[in-house]
Amino acid sequence: MPELPEVETVARELRAAGVVGRRIVQARVSWPRTVATPSARAFVRGVKGRRIASLDRRGKYLVIRLTGGRYVLVHLRMTGQLFFATGAARRGKHEHLTLRLDDGRELRFRDTRKFGRWYLLEDAETKLGALGPEPLSPELTARAFGRRLAARRAMLKPLLLNQAFIAGLGNIYVDEALWDAGLHPRRKSDSLREEQRRRLYLSIRKVLRRGIESMGTTLGAGLTNFRTVEGGYGSNKDNLRVFRRAGEPCPRCGAAIKRMIVGQRSTHICPRCQRVRGA
DNA sequence: ATCGCAGCCTGTACGC
DNA sequence: TGCGTACAGGCTGCGA
Numbered sequence: 001m002p003e004l005p006e007v008e009t010v011a012r013e014l015r016a017a018g019v020v021g022r023r024i025v026q027a028r029v030s031w032p033r034t035v036a037t038p039s040a041r042a043f044v045r046g047v048k049g050r051r052i053a054s055l056d057r058r059g060k061y062l063v064i065r066l067t068g069g070r071y072v073l074v075h076l077r078m079t080g081q082l083f084f085a086t087g088a089a090r091r092g093k094h095e096h097l098t099l100r101l102d103d104g105r106e107l108r109f110r111d112t113r114k115f116g117r118w119y120l121l122e123d124a125e126t127k128l129g130a131l132g133p134e135p136l137s138p139e140l141t142a143r144a145f146g147r148r149l150a151a152r153r154a155m156l157k158p159l160l161l162n163q164a165f166i167a168g169l170g171n172i173y174v175d176e177a178l179w180d181a182g183l184h185p186r187r188k189s190d191s192l193r194e195e196q197r198r199r200l201y202l203s204i205r206k207v208l209r210r211g212i213e214s215m216g217t218t219l220g221a222g223l224t225n226f227r228t229v230e231g232g233y234g235s236n237k238d239n240l241r242v243f244r245r246a247g248e249p250c251p252r253c254g255a256a257i258k259r260m261i262v263g264q265r266s267t268h269i270c271p272r273c274q275r276v277r278g279a
Numbered sequence: 280a281t282c283g284c285a286g287c288c289t290g291t292a293c294g295c
Numbered sequence: 296t297g298c299g300t301a302c303a304g305g306c307t308g309c310g311a
Binding site: 001002003060075076077078079113115117161163170171224265266 | 302303304305306
Protein backbone atom coordinates (compact mmCIF):
# COMPACT_ATOMS: atom_id res chain seq x y z
CA MET A 1 0.00 0.00 0.00
CA PRO A 2 1.83 3.03 -1.23
CA GLU A 3 2.40 5.59 1.49
CA LEU A 4 4.98 8.36 1.58
CA PRO A 5 8.11 6.15 1.37
CA GLU A 6 6.68 4.08 -1.47
CA VAL A 7 5.62 7.11 -3.50
CA GLU A 8 8.97 8.75 -2.81
CA THR A 9 10.68 5.61 -4.10
CA VAL A 10 8.60 5.69 -7.27
CA ALA A 11 9.35 9.38 -7.83
CA ARG A 12 13.09 8.83 -7.41
CA GLU A 13 13.09 5.88 -9.75
CA LEU A 14 11.15 7.73 -12.41
CA ARG A 15 13.60 10.61 -12.25
CA ALA A 16 16.54 8.21 -12.39
CA ALA A 17 14.98 6.58 -15.42
CA GLY A 18 15.14 9.92 -17.21
CA VAL A 19 11.47 10.74 -17.41
CA VAL A 20 12.05 14.44 -16.82
CA GLY A 21 12.57 16.21 -20.13
CA ARG A 22 10.68 13.61 -22.15
CA ARG A 23 7.70 14.55 -24.25
CA ILE A 24 4.40 12.70 -23.98
CA VAL A 25 3.55 11.82 -27.56
CA GLN A 26 0.41 9.84 -26.83
CA ALA A 27 -1.82 8.79 -23.95
CA ARG A 28 -4.33 6.01 -23.64
CA VAL A 29 -6.92 5.33 -20.96
CA SER A 30 -8.63 1.97 -20.91
CA TRP A 31 -10.52 2.34 -17.62
CA PRO A 32 -12.00 5.83 -17.76
CA ARG A 33 -12.55 6.16 -14.03
CA THR A 34 -8.80 6.04 -13.58
CA VAL A 35 -8.88 9.71 -14.55
CA ALA A 36 -10.59 11.60 -11.75
CA THR A 37 -10.56 14.91 -13.56
CA PRO A 38 -11.18 16.03 -16.27
CA SER A 39 -12.80 13.37 -18.47
CA ALA A 40 -10.55 10.59 -19.77
CA ARG A 41 -10.83 12.07 -23.24
CA ALA A 42 -9.89 15.56 -22.11
CA PHE A 43 -6.99 14.10 -20.14
CA VAL A 44 -5.60 12.36 -23.21
CA ARG A 45 -5.91 15.55 -25.28
CA GLY A 46 -4.51 17.67 -22.49
CA VAL A 47 -1.25 15.79 -21.92
CA LYS A 48 -0.46 14.95 -25.54
CA GLY A 49 2.51 16.86 -26.89
CA ARG A 50 3.53 18.25 -23.49
CA ARG A 51 6.96 17.80 -22.05
CA ILE A 52 7.59 16.60 -18.48
CA ALA A 53 9.25 19.52 -16.73
CA SER A 54 9.63 17.97 -13.28
CA LEU A 55 8.48 15.06 -11.19
CA ASP A 56 8.12 15.21 -7.43
CA ARG A 57 6.14 13.85 -4.51
CA ARG A 58 3.76 15.65 -2.20
CA GLY A 59 2.08 13.52 0.45
CA LYS A 60 1.07 10.37 -1.36
CA TYR A 61 0.73 12.18 -4.68
CA LEU A 62 3.15 11.99 -7.55
CA VAL A 63 3.34 15.49 -8.99
CA ILE A 64 4.25 15.70 -12.67
CA ARG A 65 4.65 19.25 -13.92
CA LEU A 66 4.18 19.62 -17.64
CA THR A 67 5.49 22.40 -19.80
CA GLY A 68 2.89 25.08 -20.32
CA GLY A 69 2.11 25.08 -16.61
CA ARG A 70 -0.23 22.23 -16.03
CA TYR A 71 0.05 19.30 -13.70
CA VAL A 72 -0.61 15.61 -13.72
CA LEU A 73 -1.16 14.21 -10.25
CA VAL A 74 -1.08 10.47 -9.66
CA HIS A 75 -2.45 8.80 -6.56
CA LEU A 76 -1.61 5.10 -6.38
CA ARG A 77 -4.11 4.46 -3.56
CA MET A 78 -4.00 0.76 -2.73
CA THR A 79 -2.57 -1.16 -5.62
CA GLY A 80 -1.44 1.34 -8.25
CA GLN A 81 1.90 0.61 -9.91
CA LEU A 82 3.96 2.46 -12.50
CA PHE A 83 6.42 0.71 -14.77
CA PHE A 84 7.98 0.95 -18.19
CA ALA A 85 7.16 -1.09 -21.24
CA THR A 86 8.05 -0.85 -24.88
CA GLY A 87 5.34 0.40 -27.18
CA ALA A 88 5.14 -3.01 -28.79
CA ALA A 89 4.35 -4.85 -25.55
CA ARG A 90 0.76 -6.00 -25.33
CA ARG A 91 -1.39 -4.40 -22.69
CA GLY A 92 -1.31 -6.61 -19.65
CA LYS A 93 -4.04 -7.36 -17.17
CA HIS A 94 -5.09 -4.46 -14.93
CA GLU A 95 -3.26 -1.87 -17.04
CA HIS A 96 -5.55 1.13 -17.23
CA LEU A 97 -3.48 4.05 -18.46
CA THR A 98 -0.42 4.55 -20.65
CA LEU A 99 1.78 7.52 -21.47
CA ARG A 100 3.93 7.03 -24.55
CA LEU A 101 7.17 9.01 -24.40
CA ASP A 102 9.18 10.46 -27.25
CA ASP A 103 12.00 7.96 -26.68
CA GLY A 104 9.77 5.00 -27.50
CA ARG A 105 9.14 3.92 -23.93
CA GLU A 106 5.72 3.77 -22.38
CA LEU A 107 5.01 4.63 -18.79
CA ARG A 108 2.18 2.34 -17.78
CA PHE A 109 -0.22 2.32 -14.85
CA ARG A 110 -1.37 -1.03 -13.48
CA ASP A 111 -3.94 -1.08 -10.70
CA THR A 112 -5.71 -4.29 -9.76
CA ARG A 113 -8.26 -2.72 -7.46
CA LYS A 114 -8.87 0.31 -9.65
CA PHE A 115 -8.76 2.75 -6.74
CA GLY A 116 -5.84 4.74 -8.11
CA ARG A 117 -6.59 8.14 -9.62
CA TRP A 118 -4.97 10.51 -12.13
CA TYR A 119 -5.68 14.23 -12.31
CA LEU A 120 -4.87 16.82 -14.94
CA LEU A 121 -4.99 20.26 -13.34
CA GLU A 122 -4.12 23.80 -14.32
CA ASP A 123 -3.17 24.42 -10.71
CA ALA A 124 -1.78 21.61 -8.57
CA GLU A 125 -2.77 23.47 -5.42
CA THR A 126 -6.43 22.73 -5.99
CA LYS A 127 -5.59 19.23 -4.74
CA LEU A 128 -2.32 19.69 -2.87
CA GLY A 129 -3.54 22.72 -0.97
CA ALA A 130 -5.79 20.48 1.09
CA LEU A 131 -2.83 18.51 2.42
CA GLY A 132 -1.20 19.01 5.77
CA PRO A 133 2.55 19.56 6.15
CA GLU A 134 5.23 17.22 4.82
CA PRO A 135 6.47 15.20 7.79
CA LEU A 136 10.08 15.25 6.60
CA SER A 137 10.17 18.92 5.69
CA PRO A 138 12.59 21.04 7.74
CA GLU A 139 9.72 23.51 8.07
CA LEU A 140 7.80 21.06 10.22
CA THR A 141 9.68 21.37 13.48
CA ALA A 142 8.92 19.36 16.60
CA ARG A 143 7.36 22.49 18.08
CA ALA A 144 5.15 23.13 15.05
CA PHE A 145 4.00 19.50 15.00
CA GLY A 146 3.39 19.56 18.74
CA ARG A 147 1.22 22.64 18.43
CA ARG A 148 -0.86 21.02 15.70
CA LEU A 149 -1.35 17.91 17.84
CA ALA A 150 -2.31 19.82 20.94
CA ALA A 151 -4.84 21.86 18.99
CA ARG A 152 -6.87 18.77 18.12
CA ARG A 153 -8.89 16.35 20.22
CA ALA A 154 -8.90 13.22 18.17
CA MET A 155 -7.60 9.73 18.61
CA LEU A 156 -4.00 9.60 17.46
CA LYS A 157 -4.51 6.91 14.85
CA PRO A 158 -7.28 8.51 12.78
CA LEU A 159 -5.66 11.91 13.22
CA LEU A 160 -2.33 10.77 11.81
CA LEU A 161 -4.13 9.08 8.93
CA ASN A 162 -5.88 12.35 8.13
CA GLN A 163 -3.96 13.79 5.18
CA ALA A 164 -5.11 17.29 6.04
CA PHE A 165 -3.41 16.99 9.42
CA ILE A 166 -0.15 15.55 8.15
CA ALA A 167 0.53 14.30 4.64
CA GLY A 168 1.80 10.91 3.58
CA LEU A 169 1.13 8.55 6.47
CA GLY A 170 -0.94 5.40 5.96
CA ASN A 171 -1.88 2.41 8.05
CA ILE A 172 1.55 0.78 8.12
CA TYR A 173 3.69 3.75 9.10
CA VAL A 174 1.17 5.08 11.60
CA ASP A 175 1.17 1.78 13.51
CA GLU A 176 4.96 1.68 13.39
CA ALA A 177 5.35 5.29 14.51
CA LEU A 178 2.91 4.88 17.41
CA TRP A 179 4.72 1.76 18.58
CA ASP A 180 8.07 3.51 18.29
CA ALA A 181 6.75 6.41 20.33
CA GLY A 182 5.11 4.10 22.88
CA LEU A 183 1.69 5.67 22.39
CA HIS A 184 -1.70 3.99 22.19
CA PRO A 185 -3.60 4.62 18.92
CA ARG A 186 -6.75 5.56 20.85
CA ARG A 187 -4.93 8.11 22.93
CA LYS A 188 -6.36 11.60 22.43
CA SER A 189 -4.07 14.08 20.75
CA ASP A 190 -4.62 16.82 23.34
CA SER A 191 -3.74 14.52 26.23
CA LEU A 192 -0.05 14.13 25.38
CA ARG A 193 2.69 15.69 27.43
CA GLU A 194 5.14 17.85 25.52
CA GLU A 195 7.80 15.18 25.68
CA GLN A 196 5.40 12.64 24.19
CA ARG A 197 4.48 14.96 21.35
CA ARG A 198 8.14 15.41 20.57
CA ARG A 199 8.74 11.69 20.70
CA LEU A 200 5.89 11.05 18.27
CA TYR A 201 7.35 13.62 15.90
CA LEU A 202 10.73 11.91 15.99
CA SER A 203 9.19 8.45 15.59
CA ILE A 204 7.19 9.49 12.53
CA ARG A 205 10.29 10.86 10.86
CA LYS A 206 12.33 7.84 11.85
CA VAL A 207 9.96 5.24 10.40
CA LEU A 208 9.44 7.26 7.21
CA ARG A 209 13.17 7.75 6.65
CA ARG A 210 13.81 4.10 7.26
CA GLY A 211 11.01 3.24 4.83
CA ILE A 212 12.56 5.39 2.12
CA GLU A 213 16.02 3.90 2.69
CA SER A 214 14.47 0.44 2.28
CA MET A 215 12.67 1.56 -0.89
CA GLY A 216 9.30 1.00 0.70
CA THR A 217 7.31 -1.83 2.22
CA THR A 218 6.39 -4.83 0.11
CA LEU A 219 4.30 -7.17 2.24
CA GLY A 220 4.00 -10.12 -0.13
CA ALA A 221 4.62 -11.33 -3.64
CA GLY A 222 1.06 -10.97 -4.95
CA LEU A 223 -0.33 -8.58 -7.54
CA THR A 224 -1.71 -6.25 -4.94
CA ASN A 225 1.58 -5.60 -3.19
CA PHE A 226 3.88 -2.66 -3.67
CA ARG A 227 6.46 -2.94 -6.43
CA THR A 228 9.06 -0.42 -7.45
CA VAL A 229 9.12 1.02 -10.98
CA GLU A 230 11.83 -1.48 -11.82
CA GLY A 231 9.63 -4.30 -10.57
CA GLY A 232 11.59 -4.80 -7.34
CA TYR A 233 10.45 -5.25 -3.76
CA GLY A 234 10.95 -2.71 -1.04
CA SER A 235 12.66 -4.33 1.94
CA ASN A 236 11.05 -2.33 4.73
CA LYS A 237 8.89 -5.31 5.71
CA ASP A 238 11.97 -6.49 7.64
CA ASN A 239 11.89 -3.30 9.67
CA LEU A 240 8.25 -3.56 10.73
CA ARG A 241 7.95 -4.06 14.48
CA VAL A 242 4.20 -4.53 14.93
CA PHE A 243 2.37 -4.23 11.61
CA ARG A 244 0.84 -7.62 10.73
CA ARG A 245 2.79 -9.25 13.52
CA ALA A 246 -0.09 -10.14 15.82
CA GLY A 247 0.93 -12.84 18.29
CA GLU A 248 4.64 -12.29 17.81
CA PRO A 249 6.71 -10.89 20.68
CA CYS A 250 7.20 -7.14 20.91
CA PRO A 251 10.85 -6.45 20.01
CA ARG A 252 11.09 -4.09 22.96
CA CYS A 253 9.40 -5.93 25.83
CA GLY A 254 8.47 -9.37 24.55
CA ALA A 255 4.72 -9.07 25.17
CA ALA A 256 2.50 -10.54 22.44
CA ILE A 257 1.54 -8.02 19.77
CA LYS A 258 -2.19 -7.46 19.54
CA ARG A 259 -4.40 -6.68 16.58
CA MET A 260 -7.40 -4.45 17.11
CA ILE A 261 -9.70 -2.12 15.19
CA VAL A 262 -9.28 1.63 15.70
CA GLY A 263 -11.21 4.07 13.57
CA GLN A 264 -12.39 1.16 11.40
CA ARG A 265 -8.79 0.32 10.61
CA SER A 266 -6.80 -2.75 11.39
CA THR A 267 -4.30 -1.69 14.04
CA HIS A 268 -1.33 -3.38 15.68
CA ILE A 269 0.08 -2.53 19.09
CA CYS A 270 2.16 -3.83 21.90
CA PRO A 271 -0.32 -3.86 24.80
CA ARG A 272 2.50 -3.37 27.30
CA CYS A 273 4.47 -0.59 25.58
CA GLN A 274 1.40 1.29 24.37
CA ARG A 275 -1.09 2.03 27.15
CA VAL A 276 -4.18 4.15 26.83
CA ARG A 277 -3.20 6.30 29.83
CA GLY A 278 -5.15 9.54 29.70
CA ALA A 279 -7.50 8.58 26.90
C1' DA B 280 -14.82 18.97 15.27
C1' DT B 281 -14.97 14.21 15.58
C1' DC B 282 -16.56 9.69 14.66
C1' DG B 283 -18.80 5.77 12.15
C1' DC B 284 -20.22 3.73 8.03
C1' DA B 285 -21.00 2.66 3.01
C1' DG B 286 -18.98 2.54 -1.32
C1' DC B 287 -15.39 2.04 -4.62
C1' DC B 288 -12.60 -2.77 -6.41
C1' DT B 289 -10.61 -7.48 -6.80
C1' DG B 290 -7.02 -10.71 -5.19
C1' DT B 291 -6.24 -13.38 -1.26
C1' DA B 292 -7.09 -16.08 2.75
C1' DC B 293 -10.07 -18.54 5.16
C1' DG B 294 -13.73 -22.17 6.50
C1' DC B 295 -16.23 -26.03 5.03
C1' DT C 296 -10.19 -29.10 -5.24
C1' DG C 297 -13.84 -25.91 -5.19
C1' DC C 298 -17.08 -22.97 -3.46
C1' DG C 299 -18.68 -18.97 -0.73
C1' DT C 300 -17.56 -15.22 2.15
C1' DA C 301 -14.93 -11.88 4.68
C1' DC C 302 -11.24 -8.95 4.45
C1' DA C 303 -7.72 -5.59 3.03
C1' DG C 304 -7.14 -0.44 2.61
C1' DG C 305 -7.01 5.36 0.89
C1' DC C 306 -10.25 8.35 0.33
C1' DT C 307 -14.92 10.61 -0.23
C1' DG C 308 -19.41 11.67 1.08
C1' DC C 309 -22.98 11.31 4.29
C1' DG C 310 -25.29 11.21 8.78
C1' DA C 311 -25.00 11.50 13.81
